[in-house]
Amino acid sequence: MSRFKDRSCPVCRVTFKDTDDIVVCPECGTPHHRECYMSIGECGVSAYHAEGFVWKGMLPDEEKKAQQEALEKAAQEVEDRREFVSSDPHVAEYPSGVPGQNVNSTRGYGEADSGNGLPEMDALSQIPDPYQSVYRSIREITEDEVRGKDGVSGKELCYFAGKSIIHYAQAFNAFRNGVMRNGKLQPVKVFFNFCSGLFSPIHQFYRRMDILGIVMLLISGIASLPGVFLYWFQEKAIELSASMVSTLDILSAVGNFIGLGSTVLLCVFGDYLYYRYCVRRIKRIRVNYDDGKAEGYYTALTESGAPSRLRAVIGILANMLMAQFVMRLPLIL
Ligand SMILES: [Zn+2]
Ligand SMILES: [Zn+2]
Structure with missing residues (x-):
């Protein structure tokens, strides 16, 4: 009886009492009030028998x-x-x-x-x-406090990354220790992170990779220029030579390709770039904390590494400004 105490009957959902007359499903072991079992003529969780449910104290x-x-x-x-x-x-x-x-x-x-x-x-x-x-x-x-070949430990990396640890711990582990392929551990540089590509450059600013963010911002701006010029010439009905039009057409296709390509590359390699960035920054911070032995080291890692919403907002504004600037560039020139 004691093992059914505080457990509930699947039919009436009432918790069993010491005095209850209990029967157990022969198939899954779920306890029922005898009356309840009789009233429906089968196990109260028979729907789960097919998936192999076995009662271990809780209903499915x-x-x-x-x-x-x-x-x-x-x-x-x-x-x-x-x-x-x-x-x-x-x-x-x-x-x-x-x-x-x-x-x-x-x-x-x-x-x-x-x-x-x-x-x-x-x-x-x-x-x-x-x-x-x-x-x-x-x-x-x-x-894990053991430093790897890269000179940092898993713990340092995770404290530095600060947020979304479940994702980044796996990514860092794949870069540092490889992943199982064909029964062998193989080093990788690829780890999918769609935020990294689709929300570029905002995600890069959010993760404090300012230089990469600025590079992505410039790439997206420059890549959209030919399309903007083409649109603008057509809008203003400015006569262009046929060769000029076809050149701009090609350039704008190239621009689109570069824009899309950089998105895809960041989805695939963004986390690896982030990993390299984390390693560099950790080593620099560690110097100020007696090679990581000083008090407050891990707190300092989180403080300087954890993503910043303010930076994300700045990234959004920078992205908008860049778009506005590119759209107006033909007017300025
Ligand atoms: Zn019952
Ligand atoms: Zn059952």
Whole structure:
């Protein structure tokens, strides 16, 4: 009986009591009130039998909800790194605690909390398997202090990137350690990030890659010039020689191609460029923190690396100004 305590019947959704007469589905093991089982003549979750559902304490919908919540909670925990870093100095560097290092937070990731005597729901074990292993590996990357061939550690990179760690931890790992292909770890420079290309140059400014942002801004401006001139000549009914028209046509096609090409390139290689940028900046910051051993180092990494909304706004304005400038250029000349 005790294992059904606080669990609910799939038919009436009422929590079982000690005195209830309970029957268990022979196929999936879900407990029901005998009356409820009899009233519908089959298991209350028989719809889930086909997908192999087995009762482990939760009904299928409760299980999905718990998994979703645990996944969100876990994602939030990584995303909230900045707040963790700046709060309690004892847990500052390790949001979830490092076993054996600190009496106040001896809880490793996904371990039960023995501190307050109350067993806590193991958040991570509720995450379905493919996500769980991904999450565990991200967790390892964000806490890895060993410097790689590039001279920086996974932890430094993740603290510097500051936001969207789930994405960037995987990207950095692919660049630094390679990805499995045909059973072998192979180095890559490709990692898809559609924001990087589609929201260029705003995304580059947001991620503090000012030089790349300016380059992208100039490329998009210059690439659209032939089209703007062609449009303007037609609008003003200015007579052009046939060869001039065809030259402008070709140039504007080339411009479109360059614009599209740079978008695609950033979608594909944007994260690699960002990774190189992070490595350079981290090494520069580290010098001021006793080779990374000084207090406040990781906080400083996050502060100087984490994306900035203000910069995104400046990027949007710069993009608009560039568009306006290009549109008016024929008038100026
Ligand atoms: Zn019932
Ligand atoms: Zn069943």
